[in-house]
Amino acid sequence: MSERPRVLFLTSELPYPPHQGMAIRAYNLLAGLRERFRVHLYSLSSSPEATQHAAALREICERVEVMPAPVRTRARRALSLLTTRLPDMALRAYSPAFGQAVLRALAESEYAILHVESIEMAPYALAALGAGLPQRPRIVFDDLNAEYLLQKRAFETDLRRPRRWVGAAYSLVQWRRLARYERRICRLADCVVAVSEWDRDALARLAPSANIAVVPNGIDAAHYVNYSLTDAAPIADVPGPKLVFTGKMDFRPNVDAMCWFADDILPQIQAQIPDAHLYIVGQRPSPAVQALGSRPGVTVTGFVPDVRPYIAAADVYIVPMRMGGGTRLKVLEAMT
Template sequence: MARLLILTPQLPFPPHQGTTIRNFNLIAGLAPRHDIDLLSLMQPTDLAPAQTPLPALCRQVIALPAPPPRPAWRRLLTTISTPLPDMALRLAGVRAFQDTLLNLVQTTPYAVLQVEGIEMAPYVTWLQRQPAWASARQAGHLRLVFDDHNAETILQQRTALADLRHPARWAGAAYSLVQWRKLAAYEAALCRLADRVVAVSPADADALRRLWPDIAVTVVPNGVDLQTFAPDCCAPAPEMTAPALVFSGKMDYRPNVDAVLWFADEILPRVRAHEPAAHFWIVGQQPHPRLARLADRPDITLTGRVPDVRPFLVGATVCVLPFRMGSGTRLKVLEALALGRAVVSTTLGAEGFGLRDGHELRLADSAAAFAQVVVALLADAAQRARLGAQAHAFATANYGWERIVPRLEAVYAP
């Protein structure tokens, strides 16, 4: 049993989007065999820790207010004036968090300080300048583990290259080009600082090695709660009618916004030329203003936040993952697979899981090919059932959290 201090950018409950899903399930899996102290930032709308399962899993849970979002003018100024990437500034500078972190390291003999995501890295770079950090390191009982949820440099590179193809998005491309260069230096520095680095996919691990070839990087993939996302978990959402094409995710996240706009503008019309009743469901919180123009389309529903995404996934005739940018691995892939749904994805959308076209899902990378595959699946219930059964078997055999947490525990070994 090891004593762990875990830093998270938001309280990891409820597990409703990528970061919180990963963090909550790792903590839940580690808790039976380790003493965990959780130090987290939280938003005003978050549940109080006492209203969550976290106190039952952790020795102590300390949640402190996150800084308010920085205004656009300040982000523009720092883009020009500082070598630090935007992600290193987003949650930085909470004095109470720094003081609490320093006190915990000074008073508790942790075996591991685990940093969940690059947004928490500024607190570690600050801590390393404190004498308490040097003392703990010299005593040999504190190892730094950096869990890099996305290879952020690659994410910005792909985003910049995708946006450059569209003149209307050149401002976003310029931002991503700048961030790409800054992140390359910053992410490499974090990898040098950490004793162990965790990546969520082999592709991300290779990308990090290109930044710093000597890092010790281990792949600990994302997983899925197989009981929560069982095929018989719930009934379909009653408002849905077939054929339903479903995308789920946090809808202010840039790769998700790009994915649904591409599907709505270039793929869905091709599908409806063959299946006029096909309806596109965009299921997720905080729809970005760029999606507002879709709200009036009769063939599209934007749900906004829903209490439970599962009825919409269960009600999907086909789940679609039309990603053209991003990095890491997408938990929405695993959720759809575990539920036994027929899935169509781009190659990038399915990256990192070892999925095979025609076995666990279908892959297509152009609008015409994507539409063609979707139309074929809508017309073939037997093929949908076969893909769904193989998808569920694959998720069950490889991606339950009980299989993944031991891979993280192995990282803690001296």
């Protein structure tokens, strides 16, 4: 029997625990790939628990390599507006040391596929294409959103409010840059993976020659169905209707959703139902989201080890998204 081919799988953060968007998708792709491939995972991480998480991933990956995630300050992001034509997402996860490790792995071992999970990891695919490797792997680019449209929607949303015009200007620049960059990687990849037919069509409009396949998002339904309301501490016994939103709270579409909902919608609800309470559940809340926690009837939890207690205890699960793309894994979680 011939040896199973190798896949080098790149992620911008360790896909463990599989509790949020990218991690859920990447973890399940890895679990599926191992049936036919020898999977090597190279990942960036800033988590203090990276060693433990990498050990858990070795149960489904033959090899796991983790390197520190780069840190980009606001000042560096602002400077890049003037010093490069690349979009911010092309710089967000770029680490020269990580890039060297990827090229070294590709030179030392034969890989059938280089899989890049998200546009943040596209620079490493482009570097591999230009490295003159004796045996170039096929490039698979998993585009988690039609990113250029996400920025277009952010621009259109911010443009409606004069106090957000600086953000609108930033989104306009990023939209134009992302359209060029996303078109380039879609054209060069051997296969582009979209999460929905809508995203496939959006990417096809951007890069008509791209080879695009759809691999829909999904969740482990049993993980949610088997969760009992009796386990739904710490908010199950809190009086009053509970509104719950979950997600990474430094992700701009989530930040916009909560700020807009808290400003424009929640006061109308509380005028009719004074004890209605909003729970914003998710790691790394931005300063704007943290500030919402000082308002009456709003709790910002920050990181929680398990979102299921909050979903199970919710009277209403809300998804007031005004920008973004892809598919909403949070909706699948709440519906299960």
